[in-house]
């Protein structure tokens with residue numbers, strides 16, 4: 001009985017945190033436009049737009065031209081997520097500065113998304129292309145409602161991580177990692193309350209959960225059990241990586257025989273949103289706490305981001321300093337699927353080869369970034385395999401498509417563990 005009570009109380013606390021996130025989004029959505037004016041809002045979980053510098057030409061016409069301005073936060077221009085109001089009967093064209101990095105060349109294949117139900121479901125705009133230094137897209141037809149939500153690609157707000165995690169509470173295969181609480185919260189980010197920082201437009205940052213949980217078969221308790229660590233959300237704008245990891249998690253807790261085999265072979269610790277403040281505040285690669293620091297260069301002995309400091313210590317302790325496989329889920333180039341690995345022979349490794357068979361466009365990239373999750377893991381967790389899966393922003397892909405890719409990532413994991421097992425057996429034979 002006592003146990004039950006503890007759980008209910010903890011759930012209520014968690015519920016309050018979640019409501020706070022949800023209410024913020026809803027309040028803005030319900031606010032509505034001033035009659036006859038085009039206006040913008042971005043003040044919700046993972047929203048992002050520099051409203052002050054966004055311009056509207058021809059607001060009184062049926063075909064206004066809107067030039068979106070990015071917020072001024074490290075490597076600007078990739079993440080937009082906002083509500084536009086006052087557009088009923090109008091067919092706007094949007095002009096966006098093209099991002100100043102490797103993505104730029106790929107923007108011709110990119111498609112923005114829009115939602116007519118406040119972010120519940122998204123559809124892709126059918127057009128979009130480079131025009132000099134800008135990327136341009138136009139609504140397919142006049143909007144039939146006053147307020148429309150628009151985003152760079154499928155969003156993945158912090159609230160979605162919280163909701164998805166809550167959905168795992170009843171699973172026999174999911175448990176807290178020792179050191180976290182019963183609701184799978186490793187700790188809370190500092191927010192404005194503890195850290196004093198605000199975002200680039202002066203907003204207070206809430207304290208957000210740093211979530212971590214363990215997937216394994218508790219009845220299969222043996223010494224040779226592999227340690228696996230899965231992370232996502234390192235880069236705040238890379239939402240499709242979170243969708244892929246969500247699909248992989250759903251697979252790992254499913255009745256699929258491969259998932260059952262994985263749970264018997266491995267203890268898999270999942271940290272689905274490692275930069276919650278950056279995601280919440282709509283940043284690209286950094287966070288309000290350390291706006292000039294790329295979070296995937298911050299994994300070292302002196303991290304500038306409190307959640308990274310928390311997690312580097314926590315993961316070392318939770319794994320006992322050793323994990324065979326560490327995979328960090330990102331989204332980088334538009335239209336591309338890649339695996340980034342520091343090993344020269346990474347393209348011969350089982351994970352890449354297995355996924356390449358299922359997804360022929362998958363490319364291999366040799367990359368070894370100092371301070372990245374994968375390099376930190378290689379240096380601190382004695383990994384056999386440590387790499388990044390970059391799913392990109394794939395035009396037309398719905399959450400289910402990313403989930404399918406996540407499922408195939410689960411199947412690939414079994415190939416890796418079997419290969420390591422074979423190598424170990426061969427070494428023992430020598």
Ligand SMILES: [Zn+2]
Pocket residue numbers: 235238296330331332
């Ligand atoms: Zn990234």
